[in-house]
Amino acid sequence: MKMGNLVYFARRYLPLVAVVGGLAGAFVYAAGGFGSGRVTTQQFVDLQQGNKVHEGFRRAHAKGFCIAGEFVSDGALEPYTTALVFSKRTTPFTGRFSIAGNDPTAPDLKAPVRSLALSIAVDPQNVWRTAMNTPPVMAVRNPEDFYQQLSALAPDQETGKRDPKKIQQFFAAHPESRAFTRWASEYRASDSLATETYHSINAFYLKDSAGQRRAVRWEARPGKTEEEDHGVTTGEGSNVLHDEFFRRLASGPVTFDLVFTLAEEEDDESDPTQPWPAARQQLVAGKVVITDASPQVNGSCNAINFDPLVLPPGMAATDDRILRARSAAYAESYRRRAFEHWKIETLKFNGEESADE
16 A cells, blocks of 8 residues: 555544454453463453443443344255254344444444344354454454554544554554455445444354364345435434434344355465455355344343354354454453443442442
8 A cells, every 4th residue: 555545544544443443342362461461451451441431331332232133044054064053943133233432422423333243042052143343354463463553543642633654654564454444445334234234354164064164254234125215314413323223123124144255275264354255155144134123221232242252063263363362352341341230230229320420
């Protein structure tokens, strides 16, 4: 990328890159930090939550709402995996739509990344959780670089502004980010959460009955929608995406096709910065049918940790360092907000108010 393009990217798409950290959580090793010990799980989550803590909310993608419905599998993946969720069956799910950022009151249309998370449980031993996002790839391929990326994008403590030179230097030193920056320069947000495409970003393995495994990525592609103007782009207030989705759902279920892309031998499943060729085989595993939505406060999704390493038998994680580093930060974020919920409820019980209310 030429320096002029780097400057343009830095100015126009900084907000998008800055919240890639909100793709599902901070990326650190389950041991509590990077191999060098320079950054701990706690420090990474501290960086994500920022100076103002919104008690009881997720540290990334704090604003969202719960959804529920059914995953209708047509059995297309049965030759590749023993996971029951992909047998020919219908399985209920609990999920969540969200926007990037740590502020649960942020304006919907200001967020540069949108997410769809699902928890699909055939039974307690067969649970699949997936956290999908609008970007198809990451900007970097390891946790250390990701932390440095966020640090480069962080505003100066004195001026409150980002340093374009520091940002340019970072991306110039990371040519692996080209696919992400190209996507960022071309991406235009949809008028509705129901009409976005959401990507797994990281690759996973499907494992068949013979123990053979195949690397895959997947995406949730919007189903057919009515050509109705729901007024989201001209709507007022902070909750236009939320309000549009609830109005849309009142007219009938919202659907997505869950499309799996199968890797070939030359595809590096451990590198989340590289897209796979468009010619790769794709299979529609089934349909996500959303029939209900509710506020996240006290909602069914609020207590769920959408850790993408919660996988059923028949699926497995790849050696993607970022993917395999996510669970520790998910757990730390969950631990913090669980404690805060307990504190808030204790204060209410004692007739007091929390500092964040």
